[in-house]
Amino acid sequence: MSSDFWIILTACLVAALNALLGSFLVLRRMAMIGDAISHAVLPGIVIAYFLSQSRATLPMLVGAAATGLLVTALIEFLNRKVKLQSDASIGISFTFLFAVGVIMISYFGTNIDLDQECVLYGEIAYVPMYNIAVGGMDLGPRQVWIVGSVLLFSIVSVIWGYNRLAVTTFDPEFAASVGINVVFWQFFLMGGVSLSTVVSFESVGAVLVIALLVGPAATAYLITNRLTPMIVMAIIAGVMASVIGYYLAKYLNASIAGAISVVIGIQFAITIVIVSIRRRYNRLKYEPSQNAPV
Amino acid sequence: MIKEIKEPVIEVHNLTVVYDRKPAIWNIDFTLPKGQIIGVMGPNGSGKSTLLKAIMGVVNANTGWVKVAGEDIEGVRKRVSYVPQRQSVDWDFPATVWDVVAMGRFALKGVFKKLNADDRSVIEESLKKVNMYTFANRQISQLSGGQQQRAFLARALAQEADIYLMDEPFAGVDASTEEAIVQLLKQMKKEGKTLLVVHHDLHTAQNYFEWLVLLNTRLVASGPLTEVFDTALLEDTYGGTLTTLTKVAELLDKNDMPMRHK
Numbered sequence A: 001m002s003s004d005f006w007i008i009l010t011a012c013l014v015a016a017l018n019a020l021l022g023s024f025l026v027l028r029r030m031a032m033i034g035d036a037i038s039h040a041v042l043p044g045i046v047i048a049y050f051l052s053q054s055r056a057t058l059p060m061l062v063g064a065a066a067t068g069l070l071v072t073a074l075i076e077f078l079n080r081k082v083k084l085q086s087d088a089s090i091g092i093s094f095t096f097l098f099a100v101g102v103i104m105i106s107y108f109g110t111n112i113d114l115d116q117e118c119v120l121y122g123e124i125a126y127v128p129m130y131n132i133a134v135g136g137m138d139l140g141p142r143q144v145w146i147v148g149s150v151l152l153f154s155i156v157s158v159i160w161g162y163n164r165l166a167v168t169t170f171d172p173e174f175a176a177s178v179g180i181n182v183v184f185w186q187f188f189l190m191g192g193v194s195l196s197t198v199v200s201f202e203s204v205g206a207v208l209v210i211a212l213l214v215g216p217a218a219t220a221y222l223i224t225n226r227l228t229p230m231i232v233m234a235i236i237a238g239v240m241a242s243v244i245g246y247y248l249a250k251y252l253n254a255s256i257a258g259a260i261s262v263v264i265g266i267q268f269a270i271t272i273v274i275v276s277i278r279r280r281y282n283r284l285k286y287e288p289s290q291n292a293p294v
Numbered sequence B: 001m002i003k004e005i006k007e008p009v010i011e012v013h014n015l016t017v018v019y020d021r022k023p024a025i026w027n028i029d030f031t032l033p034k035g036q037i038i039g040v041m042g043p044n045g046s047g048k049s050t051l052l053k054a055i056m057g058v059v060n061a062n063t064g065w066v067k068v069a070g071e072d073i074e075g076v077r078k079r080v081s082y083v084p085q086r087q088s089v090d091w092d093f094p095a096t097v098w099d100v101v102a103m104g105r106f107a108l109k110g111v112f113k114k115l116n117a118d119d120r121s122v123i124e125e126s127l128k129k130v131n132m133y134t135f136a137n138r139q140i141s142q143l144s145g146g147q148q149q150r151a152f153l154a155r156a157l158a159q160e161a162d163i164y165l166m167d168e169p170f171a172g173v174d175a176s177t178e179e180a181i182v183q184l185l186k187q188m189k190k191e192g193k194t195l196l197v198v199h200h201d202l203h204t205a206q207n208y209f210e211w212l213v214l215l216n217t218r219l220v221a222s223g224p225l226t227e228v229f230d231t232a233l234l235e236d237t238y239g240g241t242l243t244t245l246t247k248v249a250e251l252l253d254k255n256d257m258p259m260r261h262k
Ligand SMILES: Nc1ncnc2c1ncn2[C@@H]1O[C@H](COP(=O)(O)OP(=O)(O)OP(=O)(O)O)[C@@H](O)[C@H]1O
Pocket: B019, B020, B023, B024, B042, B043, B044, B045, B046, B047, B048, B049, B050, B051
């Protein structure tokens, strides 16, 4: 199959994954935690690399997910126990962990062939270069399989915990009052975000990960009025932006991740315009017309 | 004035909750009777919401314990319903009135359980009781304050609990909605339910409650309304500010006159 197909498929899978989890983050006003996690997992990846002495995927994922949970715990701790504002808690936690990761890399120096460029800016165009083959049969790029399985796992988990995720997002005090473990569901979500962030930014880079976590969910939030449609719409918007972004990049001969991010921004802007026009139109419809008796 | 009773439905002992080194409630000790409408009153920041949350175990107590129906709250959660202050949630959340009320049913079920026909009819009934059935499919961001409050009450009704803890159910609702809610509370009382209601208006308190808890970080009083609704205790609760003192004076003038009855 053509490399176009694989790149678009990877982008769509990454988009769907991030739109799904991003919907909950946006509603919990924690959109920027994706940014934090995507940086904070660096030391986890380095340690996993160091312990396993390989760039195998599984240890990396475990290391990343563990650090993701660690940064979530750190943020929760600073926010709830130390009573630091949540943005300050996020800022301190992830810059600290990211810096630890950077120091680790420079300390172990040449022993580690982790590409920092790739970690931050991941290049989706290279995805088709790392195919996996079983028994001589080409099964397509490794990334497609990794992101695909994390997506499947996330969908199953979200469906399983859907009502709990919804109620702890909308009204955590009520949720606690009926005996739901609010902290568990917070970590459940954050564990998923850590996992998805790390598999995503390996292929599309940190910036597009944030764009995909926040943009489609924010767009969907504007045009839907229930949770399930919002999530579905976010996934559709993310997938659409990926396809359009890919061809835009090809046409302009520009970076694919950059083009997708731009399309996400444009999508959001167009939605705002449409929503406000619709609102104004509705208002005109109900306001007394000029001919009405004064 | 703290009146203790036998076989209380809620028993609070030595309860203290401290946020940031500053106590929100301090050494609270009381017992509440079953099957009554009980008012919790006190000035802003006096710890009313904290008391309700501590009873539900939503905030952790620093000292003391709570027993509900003679048991630890963990054992009786399904029989107790908590209605948070309306302002505590984001009403722009993408959900319909139905979705919010359904949360009251999901609360009783395990993870990954679907609503069945019984659940749906309970939700429908609950919506009808608060006169919100016609709004079932409306997005919650498009509700007025009073409608939001009624959606919260419907969610509580859907829990089919025996004991209800309601944080300011009358805040920001108009007179007719307030009246409708009061009728609902009285109906629930008739069905044997116990209602603990945080309330702000001294004028109406006399008509709504049979038992009153007065709070100002410390417990000022807990007892039958007729014994607790008294100048000295109210002054103790609301402090010496000019406006509240005038209010209390006005109320006492009124007290000499026959109480309003409907
Ligand atoms: N999460 C919190 N963190 C820190 N302090 C808090 C928190 N919640 C409440 N407080 C403080 O505890 C005290 C009691 O608050 P609480 O909300 O229980 O009062 P209240 O009687 O319900 O007030 P209101 O009538 O305004 O609703 C207040 O001084 C408040 O500032």
